Amino acid sequence: MGRPRKSAQAAQENITVLDVKPIRTLAPMFPAPQGFNTYTPPNNPSFVCVTPYNLPNPESGSNPPGFTGGQMPLPEFFMGASGAPTPKALKGPKLKKPVLNPTPVQMKSPYVPPVSTGEVKKRRGRKRKSELITPDTTGTAGTSTGTVSASPAKVGTSTGKRGRGRPRKLEQTPKKQKEYVAGDITVVPLSISLNPREAVEEVLMTFDALRRRILQLDEANQVKNAQHLKAGSIMMSNDLRVNRSKTIGHIPGIEVGDMYFFRIEMCLVGVNTQTVAGIDYTKGEDEDRLAVSIVSSGMYENAEDDVDTLVYSGQGMSTKNDQKLVKGNLALENSLKRGNEVRVVRSVKDHANPPNGKIYVYDGLYKIRHSWTEKAGSGFKVFKYKLFREPGQPDGISLWKKAEKWCIDPSSRGDVVVADISAGKEFRPVCVVNEVDEVKGQPGHFTYTTTLTYKDGINPSKQTEGCVCTTVCLPGDTNCSCASKNGGHPPYSAQGVLVSRRSMLYECGRSCGCGISCRSRLTQKGVQLHFEVFKTADRGWGLRCWEPIRSGTFICEFTGEVMDSSGLASNEEQDDEYLFRPVYTDQSFKWNRGPQLLGEPSSDDLGEAAKKLNFVVSAKNMGNMSRFINHSCSPNLFWQPVVHDHTDEGHPHIVFFAMKHIPPMTELTYDYGLSEGESAKRKTCLCGSHKCRGTFG
Structure with a gap:
């Protein structure tokens, strides 16, 4: 038997009026620019006057009440957790050539990720009269999401009776977040x-x-x-x-050529929001679903020999059934018909983490030109899509493949003027390349050295007190005296990556019980990567690497003659273009981001500050590859003081680490800083960074 119908009067009594407001309180809503939320907070003025960016209203000469002159709408990609924009000018990314x-x-x-917000979850099946779906105008980044609001008359009420087939509705208690x-x-x-x-x-x-x-x-x-x-x-x-x-x-x-070691990194920056699947596409009806990005990770039978074309296999395991034209496959088919651009991410082997390590490389924009089906090795049908790279883009995977060949066979590198500037003193040869002009020969006359030479009476010869570890220092060993100096942990990971930047880093030395294979002797093992010194267009010689460099990787030590900075003549300093002066540009060690998210104090809370060092290192007459590292106001390297062979913290070793992931053939730079005093003669900066200070030194 069906349920008895409720009378019209009973139905009328169950109607609840929500959010009744006088009509005079309603504020007019005007169309917002594409990508911006049309929601107007109650405290803001109801009328919005749209004028050109950074210009006042030409008619009135002033701005409406509540609005500040010179502000521009904040793009959606840069809204914070609170959704509050910062009123600064937007600058676009710098590309060699404009992309579509x-x-x-x-x-x-x-x-x-599933983050509890304490809201009532939407019930499956038929909607109740007590439920009202309203747009959530507080969603991050201006996206509109649907939330379910329950009528106050129905939430948390209980009459002691239960209807047939209807579970009792309990009070919704917000789940406490960490x-x-x-x-x-x-x-x-x-x-x-x-x-x-x-x-x-x-x-x-x-x-x-x-x-x-x-x-x-x-x-x-x-x-x-x-x-x-x-x-x-x-x-x-x-x-x-x-x-x-x-x-x-x-x-x-x-930018084309950007590298990622994990799929989640691409999710965080919007390159590809899939953590497992390869095809990222828009949500919507089947005919409106379009592919926006694909990751070619080698899981399927993809042809990756050509650097400008890609044959991509469809989504779905083909070892059990035929692939179907749904989800990502359908999105690729729609993109073929629509002709929209698709971002392509290719994968290469991470030789530093064998055997299954991968690095994901953003290769730019492609378009799908052909699609077909064929039988895979398993005998089941597989969708195939052929993509062609759009012209006018910077080199992507092609540059990676060239550099990989040079690492295998250094003699295949063209335009080499010096095969090994280190004359065998480095673990790998450091070649000199000139692709700018016809000048041959070594850049300057100097003696290549991998050690420091102390002058001006500096003699830090006292040995440090070593640890009693055998063979290697182990993580979690509370008896390791070297680890205790570094905050209780070895300074490097098992992969040889610096974990945190410190005012002073303490490595194991000759007086320690561990051997040279200990992870805490990283900078003493020498350079492990393939580097080349190359001629730049307007800044002399520079340094770059043939291999991908992970953030925190050891690059090299700045070697040369150590001198007391107080006794250095001003004219002598100006004539020395290969002088390292320990000027901190990051006093608070911002590279150590995120300790608060782990419930740990920051460097400022710990009271750790940069130590002032009163010495300089000159590589004018003797030095290594580090003498060719140029300045940049937006560097990709930072320098770190390290002590391992003596106890004189006033004259430590200066070593360079990667500040961020660095793709192959990217020039290596660090910030020279600004010297103190009015008499300091600064040099004009040509780094071309959007943060360029104009001068350095």
Whole structure:
């Protein structure tokens, strides 16, 4: 038997009027520019006067009440966790050549970690009269999500009786979230400039700092976890990401050749929001579903020999059934018909982490030209798509493949003027390349050395008190005296990556019981990468690497003659273009991002500050490859004081580490800083960075 119908009077009594307001309180809503939320907070003025960027109203000469002159709407890719924009000018990414115009698609990312908000979950099946679906105008990045609001008359009520087939509706209690200390890390997207490139790099460096610290703690506790997934979860739950909306075409802040070691890194910056699947596509009806990005990771039968074309296999395991034209496969087929650009990420082997290590390389924009089906080795049908790279883009995977061949056979490198400038003193040869002019020969006359020479009576010969570890120092060993000097942990990971930047780093020395294979002797093992000295267009000679460099990787030591800076004549300093002066540009060690998210104090809270060093190192007459590292106001290296063979912390070794992931053939730079005093003669900076100070030295 069916249920008896309710009378009209009873139905009328159950109607609840929600949010009744006088009509005079309604504010007019005007169309917002594409990519911006039309929601108007109640405290803001109801009328919006739209004028050109950074210009006052030409008619009135002033701005409406509540609005400030010179402010421009904040793009969606750079909204923080609070959704509050910062009023600074937006600068676009610097590309060698313009890439096709991006087409933002207002879709919520398919990868969103389950974060409890305390809201009532939507019930499956038929809607109740007591439920009202309203748009959530507080969603991050301007995306519109649907939340379920329950009528006050129905929430938390119980009559003691239960209807047939209807479970009792209980009081909704918000789940308590884990709270992280609110420090500078929670405002990463708001504490930097509005340059998209800098925003992307800030997010990636924050993620990697978290991952390195989690790995260090897990090694000490002998725990095997996926540290990158834990770091990614912390980043996502705290909304530390950029480029949230799915975009067809180029993404602000992303450059061709960018490298990623984990899929979650691409999710955080919007390159590809899938953590497992290869095809990222927009949500919607079948005919509106378009592919925006694919990752060719070698899981399927993909042809990757050609650097300008790619044959991509469809989605779905072909070892059990035929692939079907659904989800990602359908999106690729629609993109073939529509002709939209698709971002392509290719994978290469990570030779530093064999046998299964991978590095993901963003190869730019492609278009799908052909599709067909064929039988795979398993005998089942597989969809195939052929993509062609769009012209006018910087070199991507092609440059990686060239550099990989040079590492295998250094003699295949062209335009070499000196085969090995180190004359065999480095573990790998350091060649000199000139692709700019016809000048041959070695750049300058100097003696190549891998050690320091002390002058001006400096004699730091006292040996340090070593640890009693045997063979190697182990993580979590509380008896290791060297680890205790570095905060209780070895300074490097098992892969040889620096975990945290410190005012002084203490390595194991000759008086320690461990051997040269100990991880805490990293900088004493010499240069391990393939470097080349090359002629730049306008800054003399520079240094770059043939291999991909991970953030925190040891580059080299600055060698030469150590002198007392107080006795250095001003004219002698100006004539020396190969002088290293220890000037800190990051007093607070911002490279150690994210300790607050792990419940740890920051460097400022610990009172750790940079130590002033009163010496210089001159590589004018003798030095190594580090003498060719140029200055940049947006560097990719930083220098770190290290002590291992003496106890004189006033004259440590100066070694360079990678500040961020560095793709092959990228010039290596560090910030020379600005000298104190009015008499200092500074030099004109030609770094070309958007943060260029104009001078250095």
